[in-house]
Amino acid sequence: MTVALRGHVTSMFQCSCLHCQKTSGGGHSSVILVPTEALLSTGTTKSYSRPADSGATFTRHFCPECSTTVYAKSSRAPSLCIVPVGLLAGQNNWFDPSQLIFAVTQPAWDLVHEVLPRHDAYRVDETR
Template identity: 30%
Template sequence: MEKPYTGGCACGAIRYSIEGEPLFSNHCQCRDCQRESGSGHGSYATFARAGVTLTGDARHWDMVADNGKVKTRGFCTQCGVAVYMTFAAQPDVFTIRAASLDEPARYRPQAVTFAARGHEWDPLDPGLVKFDGMPPG
C-alpha cells in the first residue's frame, strides 16, 4: 500500500490523510483561483473522496464556477488558510491545495486549466498540457 498523502492548514487545526493517488493534478489560472491564492494560479490535486479522512473545523465558502455549478472552498477558522475544495456536481471527489501537503514535493501537475486567463508574469511549465478552460470529460 502506498503512503497516504497528508497535510493541512498552517496552524494544524485542519488535517487530512488521503489514501490513493491523485485522479488529476493541475495548476488553475481562473480568476477565482488567482484571487484566492494572491498569485497567478492555484495548484491542486484531486482525489477520490472515499480515501479521505478529514479532521478539524473548517469554514466553507460556496461560489459559482464558470460552468454555473457550485464549488465549495474549505478554510481554517483559526489561521484562514484555504485547504480544500469540493464540488456539488462531483460529490465523489475531494481537491486539496498542493501547498497544504506535508510533502509538497509529491505534487506532480499534469495540466494547466484556464490557461487563457494566465498572465505573462506567471509563467508555468511549458511542457504541461494547457486547456483554455476545464478539460473535457
C-alpha cells in the same frame, strides 16, 4: 485541525482561473484531486460557496483559525475533493501536474512550464 490523505491521487493540475489566482495570491493554484473518502480531517471547517463559470456550485472549506483552504468541492464532481498541494508543503515533491486549466486568464508574468498542456476552460472530455 489535522488533515491526512489515504489512497491514490486522481489527478494533478494547475488552474489559472481568476478565483484560484485570488485564493493563491499568485497566477495559478496547484491542486490534486482525490476521492472524497481519501481525505481525512479532524476539526471543523468553515465554507464559502459560489457559482462557477461551468454552472456548478464551487465550495471551499477552510480552517476557521487561520483561513487556509483545506479542500474544495465542485457539484460537477461530488465524489472528488480538490486539495491545494501547498497544504502538503515539505511532503509534496511528487507533485507532477498534467495540465493547466483556464489558461486564457493566466497572467504573462506567471511562469508555468511551457510543455504543460493548456486549456482555456475545463476539459470537455473529463469531469476534472
